[in-house]
Amino acid sequence: MPTTLHPSSSRPAALSPLLGMAWVDNQAIPVSATTLMLAALLILVAVAALGLAWLLQAQASKTKRLQAELLAQRTWSKSAMDALPALVLMHGPDGDVLDTNAYGRQHPIAAEAMLVAIKSNDLTVTPDGEPEPYEIDYTDDDGTHRQGMLWSQPLLALSGERTGSISFLFDITAFRDAEQAARVTERGLREIVQRVPVAVFSILKDTHGVRHVTFAAGDVRALFGLELTDLLGAGDVLQERPLQGRIHPDDVAAFGRLISPVTTDLKPRSLDFRAFGREGLRWIHGTLTPQALPDGSLRLIGYFIDTTELNARNEALRIARDVAERASKAKADFLATMSHEIRTPMNGVIGMLELLGRTPINAEQRELLRAVEDSAAVLLQILNDILDFSKLEAGDLRLDETPFDPRVLVDNVVSVMASRAQAKGLSVHVAIDATVAGSLVGDNVRLRQILLNLLSNATKFTERGSIAVRVVVLADDGAQQHLRVSVSDTGIGIPREKQAILFNPFTQAEASTSRRYGGTGLGLAICRHLVQLMEGSVELSSEPGHGTTVGFEVRLPVERREAAAPAGLRGRHAVVRLVSADTGTALSEHLKSLGMTVELADSAAPLREGMAASLLFVEPADTESETRISAHVVAVTDEPLLSTGIELRQERLFLSANPLKWQSLVRACLNVLELRDDVAETHGLHPSSEAVATDADPPPSSLADLPTHRGHILVAEDHPVSQKLILRQLAILGLSCDVVDNGRDALEALSGNDYAMLLTDCNMPLMSGYELATAWRKHEAENRSPRRLPIIAMTANALAGEAVRVRNAGMDDVLSKPLQLLPLSQKISQWLPEQLASTSASPLGLHDLGLLTGLAGDEVPGLYDEMLQAFSSASHDDLVELRHCVESGDPAAAALSLHRLLGALQLFSNGALLDQGRGLLEALHTGQAREVLPQLPSFARDVELLLSNLNGQPADKPVN
Template identity: 55%
Template sequence: MQAKSVFTLLATSSLGLVFPWSDNQATALSPMALTLALLLMFTATLAFALAWLLQMKNRKTKYLQDQLLAQRSLCQEALNALPLPIALHGMNGQPAIVNASGRSVPGALEAIMAVIGGADFAAKKPALLQGQTSQHALEYTGADGDVHPAHAWIRTIFDQHGQVQGYASSLLDITAFRDAEREAKASERSLDELARRIPVVVLTLLLDAGNARHLTFATGNMKALFNADLRDLKDTDGSLRTAALRDCIHPEDWSAFEQLIAPATTDPQTRDLDFRTFGQHGLRWIHATLAPTQQADGTSRLMGYFIDTTELNLRNEALRVARDVAERASKAKGDFLAIMSHEIRTPMNGLIGMLELFGHTPINQEQRELLQAVGDSAGNLLQILNDILDFSKLEAGDVRLDLTAFDPRLWMDHVAGVMTAAAHKKGLDIHFSTDASVAGQLRGDGLRLGQVLLNLLSNAIKFTDRGGVSARLVALGDSGSHQRLCLSVSDTGIGIESDKQAALFKPFAQAEAWTSRRYGGTGLGLAICHHLVQLMEGSIELISEVDAGTTVNVEVRLPVGERAIEAPGALHGRHAVVRLESTETTATLGAYLHAAGMTVEQVDPSQPMREGMAASLLFVDVTDVVSQTQINAHVVAVTTQPLVPAGMQWKDERILLSANPLKWQSTLRASMAALELDDPAGRRSLQDDSGGTQPLAVMPFVQSTDAGLPVHHGHILVAEDHPISQQLIRRQLGLLGLSCDVVDNGRDAYEALTGGDYALLLTDCNMPQMSGYELARAWRAHEDTTGAPHRLPLIAMTANALSGQTARAREAGMSDVLSKPLQLLALSQKLAQWLPGPTPLRASADAPTGSRGVKDTATQAELEQLFTTTSLGDLQDLRACLAAADAPAATQVLHRLLGALPLFADGDLLEQGRQLFEALQAEGGKQALPGLNGFMQRTEELLSTLNRSRLIL
């Protein structure tokens, strides 16, 4: 009932809606009316649903249309983004979709449409329908009106069902590519033409896995290099014809060439080879450079070039020949200088040595003057020889710096001691000074630096007739570990014109031609200085003015060995007053006193002394006797008079200190003596009965009564194979107070050393049985084996200054080298460096003591007799060597004979002996043995002449 009521109500409502004019009062409805109402309701509902569905479809259709438009727009934009003309065509070829590039070039679309409509395209349609792409070369008229070459690609478009819908085309303008291709081809033709015109071949070889060689690229003048065309060297497949190539290459170079073109390995290094080929114009030298690369597929590639170097090789060969000639000439020059050194120094050894010995015999004043003149001439000759040899060694690069520690102040004192006499002889003042800022010990080659200073001072003294010369050492900079030093040498001499100054550092150059005639010399001094300073990485500068003097500044940078300055501790902290007229002496003395650790006050002599002034030391001029009464101090009087050798004296209870030159050690000794800190007995011994004075003792040695040379104490061994040299050295050592044993070979010297107690060994370098070098090595080994507490000083003696004796001697274990001729002063100085402290003098029957003159000096007749006797024995030994065909033994005997022959023979005989000596030393020396006959005959004639002359005398 309830459901019926609801239905009735719904029907009523529907009827009301359908029939609004009907009464709303309850009316009985017929079934027909109810059915009709229901149908109307259903129809309305259905219409509503259909309307809703239609609306939804419209919305979806619009959405899909929007999506399609967006996709088409995206596709169009994508096509527009492409720089190439792209178009989609219908089956008739008409473009349906064209991108922006295509629209901008209408001529391109027209060209493509013409292709699609052409017979060639129609013939390709079956292939296009199979999905292939058709390529076409065409030309089109661009927007600029020019005709452009292009490539077009056309492909069929299929739908999802595989049905043909049209064509897609793209076009590439190849104008730039074609232009680039033309340029590349033009460049290739130019390069090929260039390669054909010059003797060069560029190629690429490909080596496959089977090591077969393929010539993939080659260009250049193959005909000129290999006398073959490219087609002659490769097959049609590009394989290299090895046999044909082998015929082009010199047989001796083929194996190396095969290695050059061998397969590439893991070694990426570029390969180089110089080989010979049979070129178009004969035998050619070729240089090849190939770079190997290993490919991933197992093949290897060689890329490189061949270039004709025949002309270069000819020039190089000419240069090699010229170099060999130059080296032979340089060697000949060095050999000549070495021979000259030996041949001249050997007689100079006898000459100067005997002159020195002769000077120690009783002779009158006239004879002494003549002897002095001869000695001066010999010394000048030796200096010229030394300059030439030094310059030759520097030029040949044989000079090496020996870096050792040295005291710069003692070094300056030593040079002052050498040069003072020469300056005073000309009446010149000489001044030396070292600033207090210079370190106490420097590291460098003091010997070579001293050679520079000696050369500069020698020049300054030589070219100065009045006034004086000075040398000053100052520190320009100090980095802590190094000091930059300036060594200045000044004079008041003749000066040099400005336009002549630059040439003075060149060898054999002098300011004027007349200077060598008036002053002498070789013109090598400054050149040697320049070379040595350059070797020290320093600089040298000359400043000069005519008639006003010259200054030479040498700047070097040396390591600091020790900062502290060695001076007596008793002077440290004391106060000194310096009151001198000379500002130069005042500055130098002040620097010395500062360096010794003293405080210094300088007082001008024109000003009165300050009342109550006190000091430990007062330095005044020798003429100033007033100042010492105005101050409580120990007085040192400074004089310009030379006081040699000590540089100071006691006189009238006053200490005199020479400022000509003022030396470091003299200043220290004068200060110690004034403070009464020295030995009073030694001070009293300096005064003689006549009231004169003697120099203050410089070192604890006894002064020689003969020539002021020190007397050394000790017993030494001499190894020298020549009797005359033995006699000379024995007498020289006797003058120096040394006893000696003399042996004539290295083996006897070694045995003497093992059984004796010697302070030092002097040995010749070339001796029979055992040379000086072998002796040194053997003795050093003996010391190492036995654990000797100290090493014996071994000093080599040589007359050959160009053979690197110093380096060779040091390598053998030598301590030092003495250059012949041996002179007493040089020998004494060298011995002083190596001999130990004073020892009791050992008696020797062979040597006189140094405290008395030599009364049995060898005369010329005695020397000739000794030479004759010795040489006769040498000639007998030579005959035995000749009979036994023993070249080494003959070499030793001939060396011994040549050692003294220069004292008596002429240059002809010497030259013959020298050539025989060199021939015997060379390989195959036995072939030179027959030449000894003529030499021995001439030597016998010389001995006979000497013997007759001696008998006549």
């Protein structure tokens, strides 16, 4: 039945356009079924068309994307081929080139040679079916002969059919050249090792422990008496049995460990062993280095070399070293003995001369006494030079680095030498840069020794003119200063050809130098050794007739930058108006170091009006300048003044520039400005104003200002003459003492008395000084003594080891013989500061004769007579003891008695008798002791005869 559509019925939205005309005036129009079917069919066709259009569009997009990816892949492949450092060709089955990379396009000749090689050679493959490369030779575009490795890979279709090939050509010219060079090198090495007694090898120890020789070269027969083939089995396996048969039986085990290392220990190892080679038993040195490989195997690389001759030389050197060490020890023993034997009489000579000089003697006697003192000092200096040089040669000398003031050091050294130079009419000048630090760190004792030696040489070899000391700063990095210290003179000069040898020991410029000027020729050699020990250098420049300059350079750490100057001087202004430019410059550098500002004024021009300064330094004759300026005046003179370097004359202060000393300048500034020396007071020194000399002051004594001490001291000394000397010296210093002659009595005396100090000789009978000190320190520890007794050793042994031995024994300090008053007083002041009775005593002069009543005068025995009496008495006992030792056949006791006798005999005899005694003493210490004993009675009779002659009495009967 027909369907009626009503306006209110639901309609699909898609049908509205088609049916929109069906409504007219909202009246229903009947539609047939055919119409509806046609409409539905049209809708389906439209949907299908839309879906097909979408599918076509998606397929087109995918095709474009695939084309882009394919193009990118082709581009990447092309770039990769172009980036290869090799020639690549792609060709079809017929060999025609389809494509090549950038390398091929750049090298067309190489590509052509490659294509010819491909066409002329069938493609070869390995047994596994892989392509096998082969080499070709060709000429490059530039005409260079090249070598290449050609490799081709077939291109197969899915069906397995070959569609073409891709070929690669790698340039291996550099590798072949290197390989050829390696072959040449290897061949050269093989030729070399074949001509020297050495074998180089490489062994591969596989995971089964089998050792394969992968490389071997060298003269194996010379080393082991075998050919290389004797050591190799099948597969180049190392055969140990033949090799071990050639090794010395005592070295087989060690050799086995050398060539069979465990894999856990990969350190290089070496061995010296013996083997029977072509020429008999040889010494061989083997070195082997293991290397673990990734597969668990071990590679051993090493060498064997014949060291028979080297071992022979080493053995000869060892024997020579032993001989040298024995000789060095003998030399050290000889030096120790000579030091003791020489210093013991020097103790008496210099000490007695010092005491004699303090007695009332006339001018002629004093002149003679000074000559003797100079000779004794020269003898002691020669001894010290020889000992120092021996210590330097033996390497026993060590630097003791402490802070020191370089300006004070120069002052002290110049003060020692100035009087000697001025006595010859020489002027002494000193100049120190203001930039030199106030305190440096170094061995000031050795620096003083170097400078003193250079000054001594300059004074010795200069007859007229001047000597100059200069200290300049060459570099300063803040922590260290590089200094140059030089000494110049106007002396005889040195020829250029002689200058190079002057630093050799025992060498002087001329053969006559030693006779004319004295000395040993060791001074400059010692200076060079000391400077080298400080890592410095020494230079000498000289011209005959125009003087010599010797300088040394050292680098020293800076301990304090500013000089130790009184605070009252800092910031003041000084005007220097002197004729000598050098003196004015040196003075201004010192003033700048004091923290002052300085103005150098021309001495030829008058001072300008209105000038003002705290200090004015002028010539002695310049009295006008001080009227033009308001300042305190110091007259600078070239005249040598007293040891203080300043002098007050008619209310005017004079400062000596000959030499210009730092401490003298400080004292001059403080005195004219009436200031206190706060630096000296801080360090406990005397106020500088007390050091000013006046016109009425008498000449100072050489031992001026010796302090007077208090206290009771024990002296352990076995020789009577030395006992007399130390008694006199301690009495002069205000000390009382007890004297014992052996260590055992000293220990007993210490236990029963309260002594302030112990002075002990080191070598005494019954108990030595070392044993005494050790025993007393043990006593103090066991009894918990509240006070440690100061113990000072007295020794004639000046070698370096003696000081160490003394301190190891428990002693506090050491005094070298011969003892002198000033060092003795200084040591006592150091260890007994609370016992100081006076530190400002007047110089010991004629008013001290109450202590020395028995040392002079015609009514009482003189000093010589007193010492002779002590020597005669002690020698009588020694001679009796010597005869008893001979009768009992005791060489050791005889040597001790003879040693005591010779120690005093040297004060009264230096002839053949003394030489005979020394020879006998030396023989007693050797295997000839029994043969020497019968000779001692004859020597004793000769000593008795000498004693009789010294005492003016006939030798009527022997001592018994």
